[in-house]
Amino acid sequence: xxxxxxxxxxxxxxxxxxxxxxxxxxxxxxxxxxxxxxxxxxxxxxxxxxxxxxxxxxxxxxxxxxxxxxxxxxxxxxxxxxxxxxxxxxxxxxxxxxxxxxxxxxxxxxxxxxxxxxxxxxxxxxxxxxxxxxxxxxxxxxxxxxxxxxxxxxxxxxxxxxxxxxxxxxxxxxxxxxxxxxxxxxxxxxxxxxxxxxxxxxxxxxxxxxxxxxxxxxxxxxxxxxxxxxxxxxxxxxxxxxxxxxxxxxxxxx
Amino acid sequence: xxxxxxxxxxxxxxxxxxxxxxxxxxxxxxxxxxxxxxxxxxxxxxxxxxxxxxxxxxxxxxxxxxxxxxxxxxxxxxxxxxxxxxxxxxxxxxxxxxxxxxxxxxxxxxxxxxxxxxxxxxxxxxxxxxxxxxxxxxxxxxxxxxxxxxxxxxxxxxxxxxxxxxxxxxxxxxxxxxxxxxxxxxxxxxxxxxxxxxxxxxxxxxxxxxxxxxxxxxxxxxxxxxxxxxxxxxxxxxxxxxxxxxxxxxxxxx
Numbered sequence: 129x130x131x132x133x134x135x136x137x138x139x140x141x142x143x144x145x146x147x148x149x150x151x152x153x154x155x156x157x158x159x160x161x162x163x164x165x166x167x168x169x170x171x172x173x174x175x176x177x178x179x180x181x182x183x184x185x186x187x188x189x190x191x192x193x194x195x196x197x198x199x200x201x202x203x204x205x206x207x208x209x210x211x212x213x214x215x216x217x218x219x220x221x222x223x224x225x226x227x228x229x230x231x232x233x234x235x236x237x238x239x240x241x242x243x244x245x246x247x248x249x250x251x252x253x254x255x256x257x258x259x260x261x262x263x264x265x266x267x268x269x270x271x272x273x274x275x276x277x278x279x280x281x282x283x284x285x286x287x288x289x290x291x292x293x294x295x296x297x298x299x300x301x302x303x304x305x306x307x308x309x310x311x312x313x314x315x316x317x318x319x320x321x322x323x324x325x326x327x328x329x330x331x332x333x334x335x336x337x338x339x340x341x342x343x344x345x346x347x348x349x350x351x352x353x354x355x356x357x358x359x360x361x362x363x364x365x366x367x368x369x370x371x372x373x374x375x376x377x378x379x380x381x382x
Numbered sequence: 383x384x385x386x387x388x389x390x391x392x393x394x395x396x397x398x399x400x401x402x403x404x405x406x407x408x409x410x411x412x413x414x415x416x417x418x419x420x421x422x423x424x425x426x427x428x429x430x431x432x433x434x435x436x437x438x439x440x441x442x443x444x445x446x447x448x449x450x451x452x453x454x455x456x457x458x459x460x461x462x463x464x465x466x467x468x469x470x471x472x473x474x475x476x477x478x479x480x481x482x483x484x485x486x487x488x489x490x491x492x493x494x495x496x497x498x499x500x501x502x503x504x505x506x507x508x509x510x511x512x513x514x515x516x517x518x519x520x521x522x523x524x525x526x527x528x529x530x531x532x533x534x535x536x537x538x539x540x541x542x543x544x545x546x547x548x549x550x551x552x553x554x555x556x557x558x559x560x561x562x563x564x565x566x567x568x569x570x571x572x573x574x575x576x577x578x579x580x581x582x583x584x585x586x587x588x589x590x591x592x593x594x595x596x597x598x599x600x601x602x603x604x605x606x607x608x609x610x611x612x613x614x615x616x617x618x619x620x621x622x623x624x625x626x627x628x629x630x631x632x633x634x635x636x
Contacts, residue, residue: 144406147496149398212503214623218511221620225610232612238504242401242494249466250492257472259526261515261535267624272513275533279526281515356479358486366475369468370521 130233131197135217137210137241138169142321145242153204153239161193162206162216170206186219194223197234210243214264214286244345245284248317251327253356253364255315255347256282260367265289265296273300277307282353282367285346289337297337297346304348305332313349313365316340329355329365384487385451389471391464391495392423396575399496407458407493415447416460416470424460440473448477451488464497468518468540498599499538502571505581507610507618509569509601510536514621519543519550527554531561536621537602543594551591551600558602559586567603567619570594583609583619 134153139145154160154170164180172178181189189205197203207215217238224231249256260282263272276283283304288297310333317327318341328339332348340346349367356364388407393399408414408424418434426432435443443459451457461469471492478485503510514536517526530537537558542551564587571581572595582593586602594600603621610618 139401142403144403145401145494147393147399147401149396152398210500210504212500212508212510214511217504217508218620218622221507221511221608221610221618222622224612224618225608225620232610232615236507236618238507240399240496240500240504242496243500246464246466246494246497250464250471250494253475253490253492254466254471256466256516257468257475259515259517259523261513261530262510263513264623269513269534269624272533272535275529276515276535279529280523281526281530354475354479356475356486358478361486364475364478364490366472366479368472368476369518370523 130235131200132202132235132237133193133197133220134204134237134239135207135211135220136204136239137207137215137243138166139242140209140244140247140320140322141169145247145321147239147241150239150241153237156202157204158201159196159203160206161189161203166206166208186216187223190216190219190223191227194220194227194231194234198230207241210241211238212240213243213262214266244286244317244320245347247320248315248327248345248347251317251320252315252329252362254366255313255349255353256284257367258282258352258369260284262286265293265300268296268300270303273303274307277304277348280350280352282350283348285348288344288346289340289342297340301332301335301337308332308348309351312351313353313355315347315365316344317347318344329363384489385454386456386489386491387447387451387474388458388491388493389461389465389474390458390493391461391469391497392420393496394463394498394501394574394576395423399501399575401493401495404493404495407491410456411458412455413450413457414460415443415457420460420462440470441477444470444473444477445481448474448481448485448488452484461495464495465492466494467497467516468520498540498571498574499601501574502569502581502599502601505571505574506569506583506616508620509567509603509607510538511621512536512606512623514538516540519547519554522550522554524557527557528561531558531602534604534606536604536607539600539602542598542600543591543596551594555586555589555591562586562602563605566605567607567609569601569619570598571601572598583617
């Protein structure tokens, strides 16, 4: 009776970006746990129970799903994007570490998904084309922003504009401006592939924190990030690989 | 006759992790360009031409595909993982910027995929659960490794062991050891979901560069990264979110 728990990434919101692995895991679950709006993106299945919770209740949601799985059920937790990037997988691991020994015997499966920065990047070109960082502004460690920008990383900002911390994005932009040129491209992207998708390309000098809402992902370029104008089309934003033309070897893990 | 070019991420290698959007883009292409082993993962379709090239020829491959699309064809370039992460999308943008004006009128679509670090992370738990960086060792900027580790980022290393630079991974581990505790978890992962999948969990003190091959993705934890032992199961590795229990607000873009 060890049970099974899948922590499933459903991507940015369009069904076209949900992997077959995630769809199969969703279909095979007897019970789905998740933040209400994420649950609403998953088609209903007869006999499958749904347990919606507030976005602020990650640890409680993880514990509830683990208790349910420990009873022998096939349980799934839904994450937007990828469950391992500022989402539910770490909360589940934390509850397993802190919880009863039986939880360590649950068959845990983490199903990766398209995380917001990949979807936003794809929409505009390849701004993450060279070294980059992902930083959550939910509990930002400000010296990390300094270190990343100073060392030439492109920076993806998750959770930029929460109700509890509306000032944080403005502070983050101010810190980044100390390290990168005024014309450095900045991309605001939200709800990629959904009806309410919005993408804006601006610069760090002009970036307005008020344009971000809770569902926005922001990519701040490096000094190497370039904008290619295209008549009649949206511009491309990309960060070239260093030595793009000098390279004589390039063996990428896939 | 502006043509269409899709740059398609096919994920780490298992068909279960290819999104429906990527599958549709593959099926709709008249011509596929890519590194031979990636092309071999895509089912053949009658009437579709295939143009395999060596992994070292990114710029040439991008230019050939753009020329073909500029003739009015529906062309696709295949990337392993995500095309925007150390892969083909930046090369295509670079060729568009440098190439003839007509290339700016090609209908360019970048289709995101599951990049290696997300697949490896999912396999072991949630090591990317808080702030992280992705760094390519193909053209490594060593102060970025120092900055990332010193600021507490988890670091994903792409292209760790190329034929032309076999010493680079050892040098990178040596630099990272100066900033993080000896017991910091390190994960080697390759070919996730494929028959030749291999995942190893070790520590930065013990990490052996010779264990990485060209298809390996390495995640080096931070001082916060934890390992949870599980009797009869592989351990979990995760990096907790800061203030996991103190948080009163958490609005994640999906």
